[in-house]
Amino acid sequence: MALAGKVVARFVLEQGELLIGSDYGVILLPLQMALRSFEPILPTMEVYASFGQDDAIVQQVLGALDAHQSIEIFGCSNAESSFLLRSLAHQFEMEHVVLYVEQADVLEDVLQWIFEQLYRVPADVKASRAEIRAGLRDRQVLVLLNHPTLTGSELEQLNQINQILPESLFVVASSKRRFFQADCAIEVSGLDEGSCQPQIRADRDPEAIFAESRLLRETLQAYVKQKRWAEVLRMVKSTEKVFAIAKFWGAWEQLLNLGLQAAWALEDEGAEAWALHQLGTLAFCQEQVTLGYDLLKQALDLRTDLGEKTAIAFSQHNLSQLKALIVPVKTENLPQYNQRYLF
Template sequence: MRVMSHSDLFSTIETALGHVVVNRLILEECELLIGSEYGAILQEISVETRSFEPMTPSLSFSNPEVSIPEAFSALKVRRSIEVHGLGFAKIELLRSLSQKSELQAVYPHGIFYLDLSDPLEDLLQIIFEQLYRVPSDVKPSRAEIRSGLSDRQSLILLSHSTLTAAELEQLQQVLPESRFAIASVVRRFFQANTAIELSDPEVNLEPVTEPEQAVLELLATVGISLTAEQITAITNVSEFNRVIQADQGRYKLWRQYRISESWMEKVLAYVLNWVRSRPQNLIQERELLMVTVQWAANQRRFTEVIEIVRSIEGAFAIAKLWGSWSKLLRWSLSASWALEDEVTESWALHQLGTLAFCQQEVTTGYDTLRDALALRTEREEQTAIAFTTHNINQIKALIVPANSKSSKHQRRFYWIVGVVLAIVVTLSIGIIYAQQRSDDRENRSRRSQIKLMLTRFS
């Protein structure tokens, strides 16, 4: 197959991008174009030293409804805490602590309450954007995020159900000058100086109707919060406020209840129909999307996994949630292997390779893109080949220093000069060495003659 010239590559990519809405993210060393079905594109830009402006903490405080002196006292002397137990009480405590104006002087860079389930990498990105002004089209690198967070003195009140003990330890290491209040069901934040057990009082549920039972089972099964519209769409039940109350417009079951996997089938059907409608609020519902794709992958629903991932992954990339983006791409790659779907496999490899390079994993990125190119070349997909070839070329151009990009003529000239200099130096050393040997022989001869003369006169 004919190798595409540089102009052919550029023309093919330009034509493909001309039919889609392209979103741009400015990285530390290059630009990322997102939006094409063939994958993301790397673009070289002029590299400039950049910095991010710290944000002034907001000062909106109110009278908290929940107060536990032990928690407040620990945080006031800059000691991290963990609040563990079943129920909603620990969340109420964290929210109340976020309103304590007395803590503002202790944590000059701000007090933040976060209720999230994102991977650690995305959590660090979110915290960074709480502390610094980051333009919407700029993606801070891992190094920039870690450097920027290392000296921040913040209080982070975190409700996050999926972070492991090891990940919480990493979080503390990235933010060594900040302190944390972590909400957990069971203890996991062992770096906390104070652990407080706080559970809801046991409540005897009144007998529930069958429709109400369906709602409770759904919420117990998904384990996340849903809107009233989502609950109604999945269960066909519209009245359920008697058994569960909304919290900030969403419903979540904080107590244990019967789980039924059959509800996940209905959740999957709902999500498929929803993403096909091309909604604008994908990122706001990322918890539902991630839970659904993971369940579908575990259940070997590979066709559905690929359809959902192809529909939503671009939104995660643009939102800079690259930890979640990576998970989605890996699920789609595994699904493509199971289905022997080489088109999806090569696309997923292209995306993963590009993402790896953008995260400073240069070798992994290059090797993965080479794998993608091999598959796309086998299938003779000209546009797809152009996209992957372009990214590989961009990696080479970005990695090789500018002063080493001399022409072949210059390199040959310098090589010849180097050889000549080496010969001259070698000859010079040889002449000096030969001269020294000659001098040594003369000296030895003279010493012998003197000894002979002395012998004769003795």
């Protein structure tokens, strides 16, 4: 499509297709699709480790898990808890798969990551919130979370994940006891750090994007406090595509909101319109139709006032596509995309 210009990534959504790449914003396209589903990934052994002299701790945790209890392990360092969780990942079996998550992040991004560990999702396909929740509802997963400094908001997020995966078990490692919803709490200390080395490294480490996302947001928040708005906007514009392409759209949304805040502070209406365009399109892709329409309409009004013809065309196009996707038209001439990824 000529309007899209440079395209660095495309995603097939439930509602259509999303093109990412242009500095003017992302583009929505219609795409006719049958009902899609995703093929489950069979369990694989990703980590092997021996806990050496501290096998007794592992056995205590395994006993609690056999009793179908969620657990909080507290009192050990980040490196120690990381190794302990990896040892559990090797030794405990559940119906489907064992997951290891280094630290909490935006809820939707954690769920996205978990979903893609359980189902085969093509690189150019973005599962919707509804598809992710439906796919996780009945799966039995051991979620291993290493987060030494859980905050109140992160505990609330953990509770939400627990509700979305009701058949799953959780092991949370932290420096102090915080997860009081856990069925069992085990305090450990004085582990032999020399023994905390895996014999074989994990074939697939947790997505580095989690750590990068957190570090970037912390840096941006520091700039916000210092009112360094130009740097905030520059960082948002230079990094937001990375999170969009990685399918971590919760972090993407947070970045765009910081960019919008910076644009307001700088009284930069062009940047404000760009952020509104991105947020509006993203909202629609996340099934927030009314919000998406309102934000795109604001973006179009601003771009019309500024007289930026190409920018106007982008927002007008997405607004028209949103309306067309809400009120379907005849689809005989739309591109076909056959998706068969069975649950």
